């Protein structure tokens with residue numbers, strides 16, 4: 435038995451902080467904020483304890499609460515007052531996100547990122563313009579190229595409202611290039627794009643779809659979001675977004691896809707973001723409610739492991755709680 439090598443020497447309370455490799459800090463975190471045009475009061479989101487949809491009038495107060503915890507960045511999601519087949523409220527200058535972003539950027543110092551997608555704005559809940567045959571042919575629901583122009587409109591409308599960064603999440607081919615071109619043509623050459631470069635067709639989005647009322651009315655998102663089985667394909671997806679000018683590369687979900695986070699970290703020098711999604715949040719809460727897990731501890735450990743895998747920034751529903759205790 436060789437006992438000259440004893441890793442336990444470096445595990446005393448005194449030395450642990452000195453040899454710690456990874457740290458989570460408030461400046462790594464982005465807090466999701468839901469702004470809802472259909473309500474005049476705050477509505478708790480049942481599937482995500484501690485989170486609420488807030489009316490536009492409360493958006494500044496909501497963001498101020500985030501800032502108080504030390505988190506400086508927010509991701510704004512909108513629930514529109516009405517939906518149609520093309521999702522036109524998504525790029526309306528008086529739309530829910532545009533109104534909220536105008537207020538938030540006028541009245542706070544938060545760094546404001548917006549989700550650029552159509553699923554919360556279309557009646558059918560898909561992330562783009564539908565094929566006429568969509569309902570009968572679930573393999574082909576969204577018209578990719580026709581959707582690109584709409585995504586460009588959304589990004590421009592967000593930038594005009596003052597968004598600091600836009601984050602397209604629809605997984606349309608060519609979306610980053612189309613958005614970059616649209617932003618540049620409108621003079622927003624300095625607005626970066628955080629692309630949901632590798633977004634998987636995951637069952638961990640369930641609670642969010644309740645929160646944002648964005649579940650597809652029929653079918654699923656399998657032909658635009660990625661197959662959870664594919665890591666090499668994720669690298670190709672990321673490569674395309676890099677070529678099209680993505681500034682930050684996001685992987686989503688986070689915990690079940692840490693291999694992809696690591697792979698993207700090693701393959702690119704861009705900042706890497708991970709989205710610790712609603713299901714990752716809800717399952718820890720549910721277990722903690724039963725007394726089976728210590729919520730504070732597992733929340734922190736989750737974020738730590740996402741950073742350890744290689745993420746620079748994390749979009750997480752735990753942002754405020756974790757930052758508050760750092």
Ligand code: PBG
Nearest residue numbers: 551553603638639642711712713
């Ligand atoms: C919209 C969007 C979704 C999420 C973020 N943006 C839903 C989806 O793709 O179905 C999910 C976030 C979460 O689960 O926390 N495209």
